[in-house]
Amino acid sequence: MANPFANDIQNDSQLRLAGDGVTGKPATNRGRNVPIRQLHHHFTRTTRRRWAMTGRCLTALLGGYAAAAGVASLIARLLPVARAEATVWGMIVSFLLYATIALWAFHEPRLVRVAAWIWGSAILSISLSLLMGPRL
Template sequence: MSLALTARPGFSMLSRVLAAALGGYAVASAVAVLLAAVLPVARAEAVLAGIQWSFVVYVVAAIWAFSPVSLARVWGVLLATVALLVLVSWVCARAGTGG
């Protein structure tokens, strides 16, 4: 990002709001999918547990998006986490693991 964009407080706040809302949702969804795929319990219980944990993850990601770290780091960590969780979910689905 250029210095001109990051120096504007409005852009920074909008980007953090989007990171909290969209990035948090993406991470929470990826966690729900992964847990539903890998927990060694009945399918319905695994899905329910994944959804319940996704609420916790969403809140933590949203709070962290407003922490005093750089905006690039916020987006980088959120996107890297989503990519890693999606990759692990895909590997588990291909391997046929899960409950």
């Protein structure tokens, strides 16, 4: 049995020229009337936005965790109370700090500023806690 739609579109070049394949109108992007030659710019912009959102998510999740853990270690090391109590206070503060960092990472419009502050504070707090050594 022959394909009844075989004569509609013979190859890919005709598909690109015909647009929707029925009316002969130019191909559009979700009703925005974007010709095919301009779709490249749309996909480039979309790809950049997706990579930016991926970077923002990774910075909020991993960088926020590292920063909160570093600050918790510093608090546990620097508070002048018993070690167990200082550790508990460090953990309480780290939960609040992690939530605040995650919310701020998606509120701030500039990804570079978010990454610099979060990763910078994580590196600084972890390196300070490693330089100070364990609490005796």
